[in-house]
Amino acid sequence: MKVDALELEAARKWICENLAHEGVGTLYERYMVVELLDRLRAKYGFKSVCEYGCEITKGYDNLPVLGKCDVTLYDAEAKRYAKEWQAPKRPAFTDKPGTYDFVWSFALAQMRPGIVKEMVAHSKRYVLVCVPNYWNPGTFIHWFYHRFSQAACTHAERGSARLRTVAGVTRLVRQAGLRILEQGYVDLPLIPDIGFSLEEAKREFGLAPKDKPISSATKSYAEWLKTFERxxxxxxxxxxxxSIKSVAAHHIYVFAEKG
Structure with missing residues (x-):
């Protein structure tokens, strides 16, 4: 199977044009994660996909595989995410998952380690676990931000520090009875993964009104591409x-199969 370059580009274009309010770091993250998902689909040929818990991604990283696979978003808040869904292509939403060829989660296992065994129970074969990288320099900026702002952390950069390392997450995956096929890094921009937006920081430190609406950048897709190229x-x-990638990476991924 091959990656459909046009379909992948269409997904990236929609994300940049509709989710710009998330900021350059998150847009770049999505830009690279959708490529990873489509590459895995093309290489391993799975036909049914379940994102297991979508509080971080809201499900939009599945866009390039929609239409090629049956995609389901499982979450306790599935009804809310279904109501808020914006993209023209639509996955299924459920709070009672079935079984699927491929089950994946993004930035959740470090907060809820038990999720990996749950994913295995609902996977016919493949599992993908992505976690934030503890060794990215942004980790320490993020810690200082919360230390001095005293704001409660709702970002993905929390949970077990050990499970945000290659050794920790690969061990967790193996303990769930999985055989690792690939381990690598995704989302490696030349900016630290601080986890918070500058607008959020301004509000927390009193430099902007707390009720100020989040602004949305008005760049075109071509302009976003130029930003990403840098x-x-x-x-x-x-x-x-x-050794460079292990520090630059914002996220670690482990792709595995059931034994």
Whole structure:
């Protein structure tokens, strides 16, 4: 199977044009995660997909595989996410998951380690676990931000520090009885993963009104691409040593199959 470049580009374009309020870091993250998902689909040929818990992604990272696979979003708040869904292509939403060829989660296992065994129970074969990378320099900026703002952390950059490392998350996956097929890094822009937006920081430190609405950037898709081109030096250079990627990466991924 092949990656459908036009379908992937259409998904990326929709994300940049409709989710710009999330900021450049999250848009870049989505830009790369959708590529990872579509590459895995093309390589391993799964036909049914379940994102297991979508409080972080809201399900939009599944856009490039919609139409090629049967996609289901499982979450306790599935009805709310279904009501808020904006994209023209629509997955199924459920709060009672079935079984699927491929089950994945993004930035949840470090907060809820038991989710991996739950995912295994609902997977016919493949499981993908993505977690934030503890060793990214943004981790320490994020800690200082909450230390001085005293704001409660609702970001993905929380939970077990150990499970945000390669050793920790691969061990968790193996303990769930899975055989690892791929382990790598995704989302490696040349900016630290601070976890919060500058607008949020301004509100927390009294530099902007608390009730100020989140602004939405008005860049075109072409302009976003130019921005990303300045950020993806590490991501797009396979010859760079793993020691650099292990620090630059915002996220670690482990792709595995049932034994």
């Amino acid at each position: 950020l993806w030096f590490v991501e797009k250079n396979p010859w760079l040593p793993g």
